[in-house]
Structures are given as C-alpha cells and as structure tokens.
Amino acid sequence: MESVDHEIRQGFIGRHWRWVKSLVVKLKEKVVEVGRKAKKLGQEDPRRIVHSLKAGLAVTLVSLLYYFKPIYGGFGASTMWAILTVVVVFEFSVGATLGRGLNRGLATFTAGALGVGAHYLADLPGRKGQPILLGLFVFILAAVVSFIRFFPRVKARYDYGLLIFVLTFCLVSVSGYQDEQVLDLAHKRLITIIIGSASAVFVSICICPVWAGDDLHNLIVGNLKKLGNFLEEEEYFKAPRGIQLQIQEACTKMSRESGKALKDLASTIKSMTKPSPINVNPHIVNSNTTAKALKLLLKTSCSENFALWEVMPTAIVAVQLVEVITCVEKIAESVHELASLARFKDADPGEEEPADGQPHHIITINGSSAVLPEECGTMIHATNANI
Numbered sequence: 001m002e003s004v005d006h007e008i009r010q011g012f013i014g015r016h017w018r019w020v021k022s023l024v025v026k027l028k029e030k031v032v033e034v035g036r037k038a039k040k041l042g043q044e045d046p047r048r049i050v051h052s053l054k055a056g057l058a059v060t061l062v063s064l065l066y067y068f069k070p071i072y073g074g075f076g077a078s079t080m081w082a083i084l085t086v087v088v089v090f091e092f093s094v095g096a097t098l099g100r101g102l103n104r105g106l107a108t109f110t111a112g113a114l115g116v117g118a119h120y121l122a123d124l125p126g127r128k129g130q131p132i133l134l135g136l137f138v139f140i141l142a143a144v145v146s147f148i149r150f151f152p153r154v155k156a157r158y159d160y161g162l163l164i165f166v167l168t169f170c171l172v173s174v175s176g177y178q179d180e181q182v183l184d185l186a187h188k189r190l191i192t193i194i195i196g197s198a199s200a201v202f203v204s205i206c207i208c209p210v211w212a213g214d215d216l217h218n219l220i221v222g223n224l225k226k227l228g229n230f231l232e233e234e235e236y237f238k239a240p241r242g243i244q245l246q247i248q249e250a251c252t253k254m255s256r257e258s259g260k261a262l263k264d265l266a267s268t269i270k271s272m273t274k275p276s277p278i279n280v281n282p283h284i285v286n287s288n289t290t291a292k293a294l295k296l297l298l299k300t301s302c303s304e305n306f307a308l309w310e311v312m313p314t315a316i317v318a319v320q321l322v323e324v325i326t327c328v329e330k331i332a333e334s335v336h337e338l339a340s341l342a343r344f345k346d347a348d349p350g351e352e353e354p355a356d357g358q359p360h361h362i363i364t365i366n367g368s369s370a371v372l373p374e375e376c377g378t379m380i381h382a383t384n385a386n387i
Contacts, residue, residue, distance in 0.1 A: 047092075050208045055090050058203040062086050062196055078188040085196025090204065093212040097204040101197035103161035108193045111165045112186035114141070115172030122173075134173055142166050217269070224266035224331075231259030231324070250294040254321045257287040258328045265335050274344045275335055284332060287325045294318050 042049050062082045089104055091097045122133035145166050149155050154162070172186050204210075232255065261283035268275045298315055338344075 047208070047210055051092050051210070054203050054207050057207070058086050058090055058200050059083060061203070062199050065195075078185070078192050081189050081192040082196035082199070085193045086200045089197055090200045093210045093215070094201075094204050095212045097200055100160060101201055103158065104164050105190075105194060105197055107161040107164040108168050108190055111168035112172050112190055115169045116183055116186050118169075118173045138170055138173060141169055221266045221270045224262050224269070228259040228262035228266065231255045231262065233259075250290050250297060251318065251321060254287050254290045254294065254325065257283045257290070258321075258324055261287070261328050261332065265332060268335060268339070268344075272342070272344045274339045274346055275332070284325070284329055287328070291318075291322050291325055294321075 062085075065079050065082060085101075085104060089097060089100045091100055118134065118137045122130045122137065125133065145162050149159055149162050168189070172189070264283065265275065295318070298318055
C-alpha cells in the first residue's frame with residue numbers, strides 16, 4: 001500500500017515538474033521572440049530607439065518640476081498636467097509634436113475660458129440652480145462636439161483637440177462647482193500645459209529631430225526606383241510566335257526606357273538637383289519613338305496573316321505601355337516643376353553624360369526612318385506597302 005502511494009506521489013510530482021519545465025521553456029522562447037522582434041524594429045529604423053530615449057528625457061525633465069519648490073509651490077497639484085501633456089503630445093516627428101501641442105494649447109485655452117464663463121453664469125440663479133445649469137452646459141457642449149467630430153476633415157485634423165476641449169471644459173466647470181477659485185485653477189492648468197508642450201517641442205527639435213518631409217522625400221524616391229526596376233525587368237509577351245518576334249524588342253525597349261527615366265528622376269529628387277535634359281529626356285524621347293514604331297508594327301501585323309484574336313492581347317499590352325509612357329512624361333513634368341519651386345541646385349556639368357551610352361541606330365518602316373538607340377546593337381525593320 002505504501003509503495004502504491006509512493007508511486008502516485010512520484011507520478012503527481014513528475015507531471016507537475018514536466019508542466020513547470022515546459023512552461024519555463026515556453027516563457028524563454030517568448031522572451032527570445034520578443035527580443036528578436038525588438039531588434040528587428042530597431043534595425044529597420046534606428047530613429048525609433050532615439051525617439052524612445054527622447055520621450056523618456058522629456059518626461060523626466062518635466063517630472064523634475066515636482067522637486068523644484070518655487071515652481072511646485074506656485075502650481076501645486078496642477079503640475080501633473082505638464083507631465084500628462086508631454087506623454088500625450090510627444091510624437092515621432094517634429095511636425096506631429098508641434099501640431100498636437102498647438103491643438104492641446106488652443107483647446108485648453110478655449111475650453112478653460114468657456115468653463116469659467118459657464119461657472120459664473122450658472123452661479124447667477126444661486127446655489128440650488130447651479131448644478132442643474134452646469135449639467136445642462138456640459139451635456140450641450142459634449143453632444144455638439146461629439147457630433148462635430150464626425151465631419152471627416154475635422155476628425156482628421158482636430159480630433160485630438162476636440163477631445164481635450166471637452167475634457168478641459170468638464171474639469172474646469174465641474175471642479176469649479178467645488179472650488180471658488182475657478183479662475184485661478186484654469187490659469188494654473190493652462191500654464192502647466194504650455195510648459196509641457198514647450199518641453200516636448202524643445203526636446204523634439206533640439207535632439208536628433210525627425211522631419212516628416214524627409215520621410216516623404218525618401219518614400220517618393222524609393223517608390224520611383226521600385227517602379228523603374230519593375231519596368232526594366234518585366235516581360236509582357238503572350239502572343240503568337242510570329243508577332244512576338246516582330247515586336248518583342250520594341251516593347252522591351254519601351255519598358256526599359258521608361259524604367260530608366262523613372263530611376264533618373266528618383267536620383268534627381270534624392271540629390272535635389274535640377275533634372276538635366278541629357279540625363280532624363282532621352283529616355284522619354286526614345287520611349288515615344290519606339291511607341292510610334294510599335295504602332296506601325298501592330299498595324300502591319302493586323303494587315304497580314306494573323307487573326308484579330310491573335311493580335312488583340314499584344315495590342316492591349318502595347319496600349320498599356322503607351323499609357324505608362326504618358327504617365328512617365330507627367331511625372332517628369334512634375335519633377336521639373338518641383339525643382340523650380342523648391343529651387344534645386346544645378347547639376348554638375350561633369351555628370352551630364354548619356355545615360356545609356358549606346359550607339360544610335362535607325363528603324364525603317366515603309367521607307368520612313370526613326371532614330372532609336374538599340375541596346376543590343378541590332379535594328380528593327382518592318383515594311384508593308386498596305387499600311
């Protein structure tokens with residue numbers, strides 16, 4: 001009997017020990033996974049680590065107000081509003097921090113003034129009618145502001161400010177019912193919020209500032225490069241063998257020239273130099289020339305021994321490529337306008353070389369010639385007297 005009890009206890013302890021051991025292993029795996037994800041976040045954008053340190057510094061600086069007797073003695077418990085302001089205002093970029101600070105400051109000032117006015121207006125009928133009027137004022141303002149938040153443009157720009165507006169109005173007006181020094185209370189909260197906002201903006205600007213414009217600049221450059229690489233590498237052909245052999249080189253050249261033009265525009269934006277016609281325009285000119293030649297080739301194919309349903313897929317691809325060229329031209333015009341408005345610096349004359357460095361050849365179609373630089377060193381010929 002004792003041996004049986006001993007075996008039962010050993011089995012019970014063994015099961016629990018295995019459970020605890022597996023729990024420790026799973027916890028260790030979770031910790032390692034979280035550490036791996038944190039490392040990945042920091043490697044993707046080191047500015048996130050710097051932002052975290054800046055946020056900690058800003059909160060620490062404002063928290064020291066509690067230990068600075070001249071300031072704490074003047075503001076008292078309202079000093080906490082400065083800390084709360086830093087926590088909710090401090091954002092990743094300078095512009096976002098400044099915008100939140102302005103929203104909070106204006107909302108606090110406006111709501112504080114209305115709260116003081118509502119307190120004194122509710123005090124006119126006497127102590128018995130004051131709670132009723134204050135409750136009515138809070139209800140009307142909260143309902144109206146909550147409805148205004150549904151407007152898309154208001155919600156996108158001022159949603160945070162409206163929330164602070166309602167919160168401050170309620171705190172000032174309701175706390176004023178218990179505190180006769182409501183004007184002094186509103187003044188202290190406004191000053192502490194200004195201190196908190198100013199501290200957040202100061203740290204955000206003075207220590208490794210992050211500008212949203214730089215992120216937008218890099219995003220545009222990256223997207224143009226990705227699109228250019230895609231156009232240079234993509235193949236577009238799903239057509240009969242005969243048609244494919246005739247127009248494959250032209251379609252490939254249209255795509256590659258468009259991709260090169262986009263990549264050159266991306267480099268121009270990245271370096272903030274004025275786009276040089278030698279570096280950019282030849283690609284667009286070559287694309288347009290090839291597009292015209294391709295249209296003639298498609299007409300030739302349609303007039304020969306190919307059925308319409310065989311030519312249609314290739315014609316659709318060609319039309320799409322022509323639309324791509326049109327879009328590239330619009331992008332180039334926008335970059336030139338941007339360079340003029342932003343006053344990009346002049347490009348180095350030594351860098352103004354032909355981008356492809358390839359010899360120029362001639363495409364002859366029906367006796368007409370079009371100059372076209374060929375990367376392969378070959379020529380495209382198409383003749384048909386019935387075009």
